[in-house]
Amino acid sequence: MDLRQIKTFLAVAEHLNFTRAAESLRLAQPAVSISIAKLEEALELTLFNRQGRHITLTAEGEVFLRHARRIIDDLSDAEREMTELKGLVRGEVRIGIPPMLSSYYFPRVISDFRAAYPNLNLSVMGQGAGEIQQLIRSGDVDLGVIAGSNIPDGLEARCFLREEIVACVPVEHPFACRDSITLDELWREPLILFKQGFYLREWIDSLHRDLPQIPNVVFETNLFSLVRSLIREGVGVSTLLRMVVADEPQVAAVPFAPPLSLDLHIAWKSDGYLSQANQAFRDFLLERIESYR
Structure with a gap:
């Protein structure tokens, strides 16, 4: 069973006609019939009653229809959400900032970032530099401000301020x-x-x-x-x-x-995935920090 078979099944269930289903899918009618036959074989169930040109859903077909609609809806939601995240319509930035720095630069950085990306959520944790490194490694924050000239193993960083x-x-x-x-x-x-x-x-x-x-x-x-x-x-x-x-x-x-x-760095997990939202915040900080000095 694959998504093409599920989409074909939905088309046939909607039209209750193989020919019209094939036309809506822009496929040959035999290809639609073969796809439904393979789906029924995979499920070991009959999904349609076939009486000449007239077809109806079986009881099993009615049950499968609910699941098929949910599968396609979930797929559409996933595609839409991934597109939104890629386009920075949605997303979350979780960042750790040492207490000494939380009142300097960052309030304005966060305010300006929110104005530029109003649909992105920001969550800030205030911890010491050592704890922030651990939070990045554990995945509890996505980005963190760390200090010093030596970048710890497992982290990637860019210096934004001396x-x-x-x-x-x-x-x-x-x-x-x-x-x-x-x-x-x-x-x-x-x-x-x-x-x-x-x-x-x-x-x-x-x-x-x-x-x-x-x-x-x-x-x-x-x-x-x-x-x-x-x-x-x-x-x-x-x-x-x-x-x-x-x-x-x-x-x-x-x-x-x-x-x-003291060198201050924005850091993230070197072998982890850095989302589009987090990349946007990192790049925003690196581009704007000089204007806040």
Whole structure:
């Protein structure tokens, strides 16, 4: 049994005449008769009562008619939905964004993308960089923002932004009036750090791993907004991306000597299927990001 046989059966059931069914299908009448005979043979059932030129559906034929209509309707729905997805009439983008970045660039990116593709749905998850990598691998998100120069195995990525990493201190701190500081100077300060699994924490840990001096960590959190608030209150200092403190008058952003930066990538599963909707969001981000800076 194949789709051609099912479509032939529907034509004969509609016209109850092999000749007219053949004409509607633009086939020779013998080809229609052979197709129905093969279908009945495959099903081991008689679908039509044949009395000369007059034919009717058997009881089995009536049952099969319901299924045949459903099969063809489902096929039409599938073809239409695939066409819509290909044409970006429908679709969903699931993306993971680290909390530090969710308030910068991305609200405007998402707003502009929604305006350009109003029929596409977006779902955003806020997690640390390590968790986002796992979410991409597991298929819980389709795209994710990851950081660093090394792309993990199993992921494909494109860099969309390079941002400076700065020391963030209260405006009354002695470092606030400096042109730059060194990492050794930072280690001697009370540090507010993100928890394990966030890229800036992993970056800090990697920098001091081979040094004799142990950083003075006074507070750990996974809440970006809390880090900024604690810096303002003078609890300690931290490292953040320059863009996230650009609008904080009570927090001074002090460059490092030599300067330090962080590459941000949009990543996806390298051996997975990236839908048209996700490709559209990825390309939209890469094309527009410079205008948001």
